[in-house]
Amino acid sequence: MTPVLSQNEVFNYGDYALIYIDKRRKILTRLKQGEKISSDKGVIAADDIIGKEKGSQIKTSLNIRAWALKPLILDYIDKSLKRVTQVIYPKDLGFIILMLGLGSGAKVLEAGVGSGNTTALLAHIVKPDGHVYGYDIREEFLKVAKENLEKLGLDKYVTLRLADVRKGIDETGFDAAVIDMPDPWEALEALHTSLKPSAPIAFFIPSIQQLIKLYNALEDFGGFIDIRAFEIMLREFELSRTAIRPSTYMVGHTGFIVFARKIVKST
Ligand SMILES: C[S@@+](CC[C@H](N)C(=O)[O-])C[C@H]1O[C@@H](n2cnc3c(N)ncnc32)[C@H](O)[C@@H]1O
CATH class of the missing domain: 3.40.50.150 (Vaccinia Virus protein VP39)
Incomplete structure (x- = not known):
């Protein structure tokens, strides 16, 4: 059964996300409609993260795996x-x-x-x-x-x-x-x-x-x-x-x- 996730557990527009590609590539971004998050490993569309559970895997435009995490204070x-x-x-x-x-x-x-x-x-x-x-x-x-x-x-x-x-x-x-x-x-x-x-x-x-x-x-x-x-x-x-x-x-x-x-x- 798919668990019912609260609004706080999925990404919404306006949330901050930490895009984790690898140890050296971590991008902190605020999710805006239409925004593209760029790195040397390809581009990620902010729209693709919306509604996803925090911690979900996403793919860059170069088909490289990344994860959208909830940022920590650090x-x-x-x-x-x-x-x-x-x-x-x-x-x-x-x-x-x-x-x-x-x-x-x-x-x-x-x-x-x-x-x-x-x-x-x-x-x-x-x-x-x-x-x-x-x-x-x-x-x-x-x-x-x-x-x-x-x-x-x-x-x-x-x-x-x-x-x-x-x-x-x-x-x-x-x-x-x-x-x-x-x-x-x-x-x-x-x-x-x-x-x-x-x-x-x-x-x-x-x-x-x-x-x-x-x-x-x-x-x-x-x-x-x-x-x-x-x-x-x-x-x-x-x-x-x-x-x-x-x-x-x-x-x-x-x-x-x-x-x-x-x-x-x-x-
Ligand atoms: C190294 S910085 C502090 C950095 C801060 N702990 C941080 O982690 O972001 C030292 C500061 O002490 C301030 N300072 C120096 N003498 C002071 C005094 N007598 N009263 C208040 N602040 C002072 C300086 O202007 C400077 O901004």
Whole structure:
């Protein structure tokens, strides 16, 4: 018996689809009437995908197999957002989300926002009842971040502020904070004030010099405990029937994650 599929399980006009041809050919597209989706493996008509179950096989004009998938948040972030700054990589983001215990309903502070890649993931995690407050000192970056968030329909879960967190943070009562800026040790007082009692914070920093400086500053400040530093290494494997082995190339270094929890500051 053919299962009855809900409207959400089949593709409609206006839906996003990830066209998967192979590992190197994944195309994110919004399905429009009459649209042609082109690749070096041939063309696919968007109209041929409409009404098909998500995950269905389709053929390109060169008779090559492809599949129409429902995109994941990572597909949207990777393939549709403009990047004008360095961004935190997925391998690091996943761990940050876990360490901060983030979920729907959380109120999260972010500094700096940059291109808004991390902001988009945070908003996706805390929606629909949570909110992200993102600070940056560069107006031009906030403009790009705003456009990126709008593209994903996540802007309603984010308030962007053009301000320097070293000088203070407007809101208080944050459940968690994600800090990706060059000199976070200059903002410890403001960050400490803005967090809820016992709330966790994650700093992302690219160099050893910054790691040493941040650790010393956190110890001297006295308002954080359980200070830990991590480096995430992710090694993908090449998969084939005859030889499964680690990939020759990998992302060697992105940055360090420093984690801490707010405590009542001793006087
Ligand atoms: C590497 S980018 C952040 C990228 C972001 N985490 C992402 O994954 O898309 C660093 C940002 O910090 C901002 N920044 C630097 N100092 C700051 C400060 N004192 N207050 C707020 N933002 C700051 C910079 O303007 C820059 O946009």
